[in-house]
């Protein structure tokens with residue numbers, strides 16, 4: 001089984017992470033981890049902080065001559081943007097952890113709270129998730145994502161869920177990108193419009209996992225269900241307020257006969273549609289895992305909302321400091337990382353093994369059993 005911990009504050013010296021449970025003998029390409037870190041830093045609407053940071057991973061343990069050893073993998077990302085004046089935050093920002101955190105931890109203000117509640121921590125999650133992606137790649141599993149809505153601007157292209165699976169049966173689905181260039185332009189405009197108004201904006205992202213074997217997760221207990229585990233991991237991303245799988249909330253207008261995915265067989269079982277989003281009864285059914293997340297608008301506002309000064313108790317406006325306008329594209333890379341972590345963990349639960357050779361043997365023998373079903 002996998003587990004990870006992160007440490008570090010937004011404006012501290014560095015972020016650190018420990019990932020435990022990755023089997024021995026996995027080739028770990030450090031440049032891939034750095035590429036993923038770079039993807040998270042992109043996107044319209046990020047603050048000047050992203051121009052300061054050049055996130056790069058320093059591997060401290062668990063790797064020998066580019067291969068994992070089975071030891072805990074310890075990593076570090078240094079913070080370049082730590083040199084801002086860390087003033088106390090006594091005018092808490094609605095929507096951030098400021099007030100609830102300061103009260104819970106008995107702080108005079110929210111500085112110590114926001115330093116950790118900040119999504120700076122998600123850089124480490126992406127580093128850890130990218131190691132999980134490298135592991136999943138050994139089983140041909142890949143994960144990608146795209147932005148499908150910013151504010152009121154929706155992509156006119158169908159969601160991945162609505163692609164014609166029969167037509168795509170022999171296509172490498174990891175190469176499919178549901179990018180709508182017209183919508184993309186309007187999305188960028190919406191971000192800049194929010195910025196002009198001293199405001200912020202949220203959105204919806206879609207995350208897809210392909211080449212998933214049947215049988216990850218389990219129906220037998222609530223905390224073994226794959227969709228439950230994925231939802232938990234997604235809801236832990238700062239700003240994420242909802243998750244839906246497959247057709248999700250749009251499924252409400254369908255009747256059962258229109259919603260459920262008929263079962264066919266051609267050498268193996270498959271579906272002609274994927275409204276379930278690849279998971280039934282808490283178990284992966286072999287179709288692509290498809291989920292969507294809604295991210296709320298960023299809480300720090302240049303045109304701030306009303307709040308209460310924690311010292312004087314007077315009605316004031318919330319404190320402002322350097323902040324993103326929109327971080328939806330970055331959140332989608334974080335979501336890919338969290339999905340990679342959950343799926344890598346499930347692969348280890350299902351197939352076990354302390355070395356890559358052992359887990360691959362277990363995987364191949366299970367896939368052979370499935371071939372005869």
Ligand SMILES: Cc1cc2nc3c(=O)[nH]c(=O)nc-3n(C[C@H](O)[C@H](O)[C@H](O)COP(=O)(O)O)c2cc1C
Pocket residue numbers: 047095096097117118119122237238239240241298299300322323324325327330331334
């Ligand atoms: C990549 C990323 C960047 C973010 N940048 C900011 C930011 O610059 N300013 C801000 O107020 N919130 C930002 N957020 C959102 C806050 O971290 C989030 O709203 C806060 O932690 C409370 O989230 P919760 O209520 O969902 O737990 C960002 C979130 C993500 C995922």
Ligand SMILES: C=C(O[C@@H]1CC(C(=O)O)=C[C@@H](OP(=O)(O)O)[C@H]1O)C(=O)O
Pocket residue numbers: 010047049050053081117118119120121123238321322323324
């Ligand atoms: C540092 C990152 O995001 C930060 C997340 C964040 C927040 O409140 O969540 C606030 C901002 O911090 P700062 O005030 O230093 O600009 C973002 O830049 C990052 O994504 O690496």
